[in-house]
Amino acid sequence: MRDARAFAGALVVAGLVAGTAADRLPEVRPLLRGGYFVLQADLHVHSFLGDGTLWPWDVAREARRRGLDVIAITNHNQVLAARLGRWLAPHLGGALVAVGEEITAPGYHLIAVGIDAPIGWQQAPAQAIDEVHAQGGAAIAAHPTLVFWPTWDQAALRSLDGAEVCHPLTYYQGPEYLRAFFRRFKLERPHGAAVGSSDWHVFRSVGLCRTFVFATARSERALVEAIRAGRTVAYDVGGTAHGDPGLVALLGTPPALPAEPRWQSLLALAARLCALVGMAGVLFLRGRAA
Amino acid sequence: MLLQTRRDTTRPMPWSDAVRVSSHPAGAYTDLSRGPAGGRFLESPVLSALLLGVVFAVADSNRPSAWLVAGCAVAWSFVPALQIASVVATWLAFARGRLALRGAIQLHFLGHLPWSLWLLLVAAVASATSPPNEARLWKLMFVTAAIPFLWSRAIGWHFFRRVYGLGPRGALLATLLHLVVVLGPVAVFFLATGQLAPRLLGGR
Numbered sequence: 001m002r003d004a005r006a007f008a009g010a011l012v013v014a015g016l017v018a019g020t021a022a023d024r025l026p027e028v029r030p031l032l033r034g035g036y037f038v039l040q041a042d043l044h045v046h047s048f049l050g051d052g053t054l055w056p057w058d059v060a061r062e063a064r065r066r067g068l069d070v071i072a073i074t075n076h077n078q079v080l081a082a083r084l085g086r087w088l089a090p091h092l093g094g095a096l097v098a099v100g101e102e103i104t105a106p107g108y109h110l111i112a113v114g115i116d117a118p119i120g121w122q123q124a125p126a127q128a129i130d131e132v133h134a135q136g137g138a139a140i141a142a143h144p145t146l147v148f149w150p151t152w153d154q155a156a157l158r159s160l161d162g163a164e165v166c167h168p169l170t171y172y173q174g175p176e177y178l179r180a181f182f183r184r185f186k187l188e189r190p191h192g193a194a195v196g197s198s199d200w201h202v203f204r205s206v207g208l209c210r211t212f213v214f215a216t217a218r219s220e221r222a223l224v225e226a227i228r229a230g231r232t233v234a235y236d237v238g239g240t241a242h243g244d245p246g247l248v249a250l251l252g253t254p255p256a257l258p259a260e261p262r263w264q265s266l267l268a269l270a271a272r273l274c275a276l277v278g279m280a281g282v283l284f285l286r287g288r289a290a
Numbered sequence: 291m292l293l294q295t296r297r298d299t300t301r302p303m304p305w306s307d308a309v310r311v312s313s314h315p316a317g318a319y320t321d322l323s324r325g326p327a328g329g330r331f332l333e334s335p336v337l338s339a340l341l342l343g344v345v346f347a348v349a350d351s352n353r354p355s356a357w358l359v360a361g362c363a364v365a366w367s368f369v370p371a372l373q374i375a376s377v378v379a380t381w382l383a384f385a386r387g388r389l390a391l392r393g394a395i396q397l398h399f400l401g402h403l404p405w406s407l408w409l410l411l412v413a414a415v416a417s418a419t420s421p422p423n424e425a426r427l428w429k430l431m432f433v434t435a436a437i438p439f440l441w442s443r444a445i446g447w448h449f450f451r452r453v454y455g456l457g458p459r460g461a462l463l464a465t466l467l468h469l470v471v472v473l474g475p476v477a478v479f480f481l482a483t484g485q486l487a488p489r490l491l492g493g494r
Contacts, residue, residue, distance in 0.1 A: 004304060012344070016356045019347070023355035048365045050485060053346050055361050062351055077484035104485070106492025121488050172425040203349055205421040268353040272417050275344045275354040276410055282337065283406050286306050 008281025015275030022267035025064045025093050026258035034250045036214035036231070039069040039223060042207050044102065044111050044142060044164065044197030047085065050075030053202040056085025060094025066207035067258045070223055072100035072113045079118050086220070098220045102142055103128050107151035109142035111164075111197070114224035125156040133159070138227040140195050143167045144181040157185050161228045162193030166209035169199075170237040182242060193227045194242035196234035209234070212243075212251055312403040312441070315448035322397060323389065323453045331392055334399035335370035338406075342366035345409045349416040368476075373398065376471035380464045385454040397453050401445035404438035 046052030073082035085097040114137035196209035214231035215222040233243035310318040343363030450461035480486035
């Protein structure tokens, strides 16, 4: 090879061309059950400008690829990226973006969905939840593992709208802690919403845990209204369904993830091989001698 | 990293100067700092941003579309920008009269190969890991990140010794200044936006 580095560069370009050709989003088919739109939602997603690795509109596209209808961008103690995402994502074919925040305090993490302004973290959870409600949003306990339990007192649990019962950490910790918290939550709020969220930052787990939201419309307002009314179903990592038994029955077998055509998967494989090998070549190899 | 800053037609090795610097940093930097700077200005920082774009597009989407790679490259371009800022700061403090800033930037970027290699490997493993198994990937990342960190610090040490001509104390100060300039703005951003303080206070 006369100029191996140039060849490596050409491989990168070929990878980008193939990757672009393989970048087709699946068709959106609204799921209707009992007069509701069943929105597949991931209500705990991070993005760039926070500690997520993609721009919010790109996360929304990846969410669409995984069959989600809506995501809430919930960066830690800020809403700027979420607002940008809500504005841009619909123009780029992504899932609907709801503005959210992961209120990250030393003793608790709380997801706020459907808000517009950031909510301070230097307050008790019950007060933070009141602020979420004052903005018309819904409040969800984020990954309430044992370390956070002492902060979730009775007053806080009574004001909560939902709790995460499926989260990626349960894939290695098991489902018990979140199930136990959810039982405790349901004692205080019998109609509280069951939520499955991926807490996505990086890699391909957006939508790994998801919430089926029975909404009256495909909108952020309808999403929040349904969460606050407890019209959700979530499956935990053990396969147990949580939520109103009537809604679980109405949902039936959860829809399968969208499958890519084989040509698209193969093209994506070729694209990443070309791009990664090409980049390695650009790094490792000398260019043509002068 | 990434580019060959000197063109040596007598050398049969097919490997880039970044490989030479990574494998024998002291000798390679001594050799490379003697000649004039080659390569296009800012080629290495731009390629760094492209690398980050490809890595995150593959890791997060499994397909490096031009749109996603460009978006990730723009988003993560603060990384090479901070690296340039660190070279400017250390050059102003320690090597202003010794070599041109352009040469310092090019030679500095040659030392990024360990992180670039690690990122490419993480992206390759991530693309073959199913989402339910990502916890293993996180563990692998945390365990192996020490390797590029220590390796690149060793290269940086030789950069300050051989290219800037500093003694051990000066090289240590330059290393500290480099880390402050690279990590400081990121920490300040996360502190100013309230994303860091609660975690520091709560330990979670």
